[in-house]
Amino acid sequence: xxxxxxxxxxxxxxxxxxxxxxxxxxxxxxxxxxxxxxxxxxxxxxxxxxxxxxxxxxxxxxxxxxxxxxxxxxxxxxxxxxxxxxxxxxxxxxxxxxxxxxxxxxxxxxxxxxxxxxxxxxxxxxxxxxxxxxxxxxxxxxxxxxxxxxxxxxxxxxxxxxxxxxxxxxxxxxxxxxxxxxxxxxxxxxxxx
Numbered sequence: 001x002x003x004x005x006x007x008x009x010x011x012x013x014x015x016x017x018x019x020x021x022x023x024x025x026x027x028x029x030x031x032x033x034x035x036x037x038x039x040x041x042x043x044x045x046x047x048x049x050x051x052x053x054x055x056x057x058x059x060x061x062x063x064x065x066x067x068x069x070x071x072x073x074x075x076x077x078x079x080x081x082x083x084x085x086x087x088x089x090x091x092x093x094x095x096x097x098x099x100x101x102x103x104x105x106x107x108x109x110x111x112x113x114x115x116x117x118x119x120x121x122x123x124x125x126x127x128x129x130x131x132x133x134x135x136x137x138x139x140x141x142x143x144x145x146x147x148x149x150x151x152x153x154x155x156x157x158x159x160x161x162x163x164x165x166x167x168x169x170x171x172x173x174x175x176x177x178x179x180x181x182x183x184x185x186x187x188x189x190x191x192x193x
Contacts, residue, residue, distance in 0.1 A: 077121035
């Protein structure tokens with residue numbers, strides 16, 4: 001009878017997530033996984049066909065981690081503000097996972113964008129925005145939230161929750177004022193003085 005594997009796929013993926021959290025995505029290898037599990041690298045290849053399959057499973061687990069972090073965000077009002085606060089918090093508390101998911105060569109920002117777009121439903125209903133206004137709100141606030149989160153990766157101490165909340169509120173309020181007033185925002189081009 002063949003010997004039962006000592007580690008499951010879930011064990012290997014969990015080890016990969018621990019490595020990403022502590023040392024970053026580029027630190028994950030068959031050797032580092034084996035070391036994390038206290039074995040050689042060979043168990044990976046009894047459970048997975050190759051390292052690409054291992055890395056794909058780690059990506060999926062990281063995405064699930066982010067989705068779990070955002071769970072219930074649409075139950076807040078305004079949901080987009082809660083999303084922004086959590087995005088920044090995730091960047092501060094899960095720096096290496098955030099970098100892997102949203103700042104790396106193979107980043108997949110679609111999962112965050114999908115959740116952010118779900119948050120806009122309350123903007124349409126709660127603030128009386130049209131769909132096109134909500135889309136404009138999204139296009140203006142999305143880079144602000146992502147930019148603050150990215151800045152937190154390098155200097156989280158410069159972005160307290162209070163500061164982040166204030167920044168997001170300031171931008172949101174400004175955009176809402178423009179949207180509600182119907183005012184057209186003209187492109188300001190710098191000129192040499």
